[in-house]
Amino acid sequence: MKIAVDFSPAQSHNYAVHIDALERLSFSGKVAIVTNPKVAGLHLKTLLGHIEAKELYIITVPDGETHKTLANVEYIIENLLNHRFDRNATLIAFGGGVVGDMVGFAAAIFQRGIKFIQIPTTLLSQVDASVGGKTGVNNRFGKNLVGAFHQPSAVYCESAFLATLPSREFGAGVAEIIKMAVTFDAEFFAFLEKNNLHETSHLQNAVARSIAIKANVVAQDEREAGVRAVLNYGHTFGHVIENETGYGRFLHGEAVAIGMRMANALARKLGYIGDEEEERISTLLRSYGLHFSYPVANPEAFYQAFFLDKKSLDATIAFILPKGIGNYTIVKDAPKETVLEVLQEFDR
Numbered sequence: 115m116k117i118a119v120d121f122s123p124a125q126s127h128n129y130a131v132h133i134d135a136l137e138r139l140s141f142s143g144k145v146a147i148v149t150n151p152k153v154a155g156l157h158l159k160t161l162l163g164h165i166e167a168k169e170l171y172i173i174t175v176p177d178g179e180t181h182k183t184l185a186n187v188e189y190i191i192e193n194l195l196n197h198r199f200d201r202n203a204t205l206i207a208f209g210g211g212v213v214g215d216m217v218g219f220a221a222a223i224f225q226r227g228i229k230f231i232q233i234p235t236t237l238l239s240q241v242d243a244s245v246g247g248k249t250g251v252n253n254r255f256g257k258n259l260v261g262a263f264h265q266p267s268a269v270y271c272e273s274a275f276l277a278t279l280p281s282r283e284f285g286a287g288v289a290e291i292i293k294m295a296v297t298f299d300a301e302f303f304a305f306l307e308k309n310n311l312h313e314t315s316h317l318q319n320a321v322a323r324s325i326a327i328k329a330n331v332v333a334q335d336e337r338e339a340g341v342r343a344v345l346n347y348g349h350t351f352g353h354v355i356e357n358e359t360g361y362g363r364f365l366h367g368e369a370v371a372i373g374m375r376m377a378n379a380l381a382r383k384l385g386y387i388g389d390e391e392e393e394r395i396s397t398l399l400r401s402y403g404l405h406f407s408y409p410v411a412n413p414e415a416f417y418q419a420f421f422l423d424k425k426s427l428d429a430t431i432a433f434i435l436p437k438g439i440g441n442y443t444i445v446k447d448a449p450k451e452t453v454l455e456v457l458q459e460f461d462r
């Protein structure tokens with residue numbers, strides 16, 4: 115199957131997301147596969163069987179969110195310079211979203227931009243991170259605060275790679291799937307309520323639907339001037355949680371799941387969803403182990419951190435909230451007291 119990411123009329127960077135269709139990839143210029151030791155140990159041999167290149171290098175970066183740093187992007191770039199890479203070169207991001215975001219950023223800035231291909235190996239990176247061209251790294255101030263929009267030239271999602279994924283990582287990917295259903299597609303949400311994604315055919319269906327939603331959104335609004343911000347549902351809160359907890363306690367998808375429940379509590383207080391809708395979303399999250407307790411230690415500090423969010427413009431915070439199920443609203447005037455109430459009451 116193939117899903118187009120079509121930026122018409124500016125078609126220069128259109129590409130396709132290929133699902134279970136990885137055959138032979140041939141390159142005339144130099145190629146570097148960038149991965150981490152875990153993914154390399156599990157799947158690199160399989161990938162190498164699909165690559166044909168005169169000069170191929172493997173670059174490994176350390177595993178984990180704490181390593182999604184500018185220093186590691188520089189490490190990738192120095193490897194490319196050592197091997198005399200030029201503008202005809204291609205990078206292949208082989209791993210989860212951490213590898214994908216860093217490799218995409220390295221490709222965006224190496225000699226002002228070279229091609230890269232995403233071969234995502236986690237559920238989260240297949241349904242979300244590999245599509246749409248958001249690349250970048252974290253720093254001590256927060257998540258993804260340094261980066262660039264740089265679209266891949268192709269994405270290959272192979273379900274076979276997911277066979278080795280630990281169950282917590284599976285759940286983290288489901289969180290981003292639920293995010294897309296809550297905000298864009300009530301029918302998809304009902305599908306998720308009825309069908310367990312541990313069953314292969316349901317998972318295949320959900321992966322394809324999520325990618326189609328994401329492709330459609332980013333094609334309309336590549337640089338997040340409007341609708342793309344909705345893909346940030348749960349993230350305004352979730353990114354603060356990831357940063358507060360040192361990028362170690364929760365996986366990205368888990369922090370987003372907590373963030374979605376915080377956003378839902380705000381949406382309920384502001385009248386955009388009712389108790390029943392809030393409960394339906396919580397029940398679905400709970401069924402994938404995504405119902406974590408997170409008493410907010412310092413609500414004021416948590417609130418101040420929202421101003422570092424990239425959606426915060428001119429000192430205004432933008433909250434992405436569900437409006438019923440399958441629809442969204444972007445709220446820029448949420449009263450501070452109401453937001454603080456949500457944070458104070460959360461999980462107590």
Ligand SMILES: NC(=O)c1ccc[n+]([C@@H]2O[C@H](COP(=O)([O-])OP(=O)(O)OC[C@H]3O[C@@H](n4cnc5c(N)ncnc54)[C@H](O)[C@@H]3O)[C@@H](O)[C@H]2O)c1
Pocket residue numbers: 150152153156177178179182209210211212213215235236237238239242243244245246247248249257258275276277278279280283286365366367
């Ligand atoms: N650019 C975007 O649009 C976008 C979207 C969503 C998330 N993200 C970013 O993606 C990151 C999260 O990505 P992630 O959830 O893939 O995390 P990750 O990249 O850290 O991967 C999760 C873990 O799974 C391991 N792994 C990868 N593939 C495996 C496999 N097939 N079998 C066994 N283990 C495997 C990794 O080595 C890692 O330990 C965050 O940094 C987040 O900010 C970016």
Ligand SMILES: O=C(O)C(=O)C[C@@H](O)[C@H](O)[C@H](O)COP(=O)(O)O
Pocket residue numbers: 242245246248257258290338342343345346349424
């Ligand atoms: O593609 C997008 O747009 C998203 O917001 C997808 C998110 O799941 C992802 O975590 C993204 O990296 C967050 O974006 P950010 O701009 O808030 O860093």
Ligand SMILES: [Zn+2]
Pocket residue numbers: 242290349366370
């Ligand atoms: Zn995300």
